[in-house]
Amino acid sequence: MSEMSAMNRKLIQNLAETLSKQVKRFNKTEAECLIRLFNGLIGDQTERRVGNGLDRGKFRNVLHKTFGMTDDMIMDRVFRAFDKDNDSYVSVKEWIEGLSVFLRGTLDEKIKYCFDVYDLNGDGYISREEMFHMLKNSLIRQPTEEDPDEGIKDLVEITVKKMDRDHDGRLSFADFDKAVREENLLLEAFGTCLPDAKSIQAFEQHAFQEPLEH
Structure with missing residues (x-):
């Protein structure tokens, strides 16, 4: 049991309920999946300050591997767009708020x-x-x-x-x-900063599939 997986079920469910009310695009189940994904990404973050959220390197990894982004300058700007409070970490709330625009924005x-x-x-x-x-x-x-x-x-x-x-x-x-x-x-016009339809679909299929019971 890593310290993050100790962020137990109940906590995750409560957080998912709160966040799905604040961020209208995701229902409670989806919010829960995104929180689990977030925890998984943080779980292998080398820095011990996991409490703060995803650091720039981890976040850029997601943009690159999952959404096929390659432009350093743009990836850096996307990180800043997600990191609303400018603390150099994407918190779980910033992650879900950011993804709501990224994946399903108007x-x-x-x-x-x-x-x-x-x-x-x-x-x-x-x-x-x-x-x-x-x-x-x-x-x-x-x-x-x-x-x-x-x-x-x-x-x-x-x-x-x-x-x-x-x-x-x-x-x-x-x-x-x-x-x-x-x-x-x-x-x-000035660079790819949103995912294309194909990578959105792949991300959602991966993120929102039924979590396996342990």
Whole structure:
């Protein structure tokens, strides 16, 4: 019995009940499965401060292995989007709240989430510099290109032209929101920060299958 599995059934069930009321997307059984999964992930966390939740490394592992994310900068931002209280750990509540948007969010929630991920410095705007950084990171380099940065700068200008509705040279939340509603494909314009349908399905099948009785 590890100390985490001692977080016994009753405790998990109570927590699941509370969290499923707070986070409308998951029912009690699903919340319970997600708590168990969370405990399992923490169980093999090397650091002893397991009380705080999932650390960045563990969380990025999940994003990479389960949801196929590869971009370091974006994974880091997703971690920050989940870690609402900025304590460098994703607590069980943050895990379930984050997954509710990640797996089953409405368009509204996803727009807000993606904007938060892309607003690298948290000032409420996505600047040209931020776009440049993210696109430079996420685009595959062609070895033949003389100066790939030029191509990325052009792409940034095209994006600003298309999405910057108030013409101040950067994207406010309102700009981003409007552009995505008109063209849903722009939701992840600056990098993959949401799972695709296939990995959502695989995750849910794995997470929500009937737990085996011990």
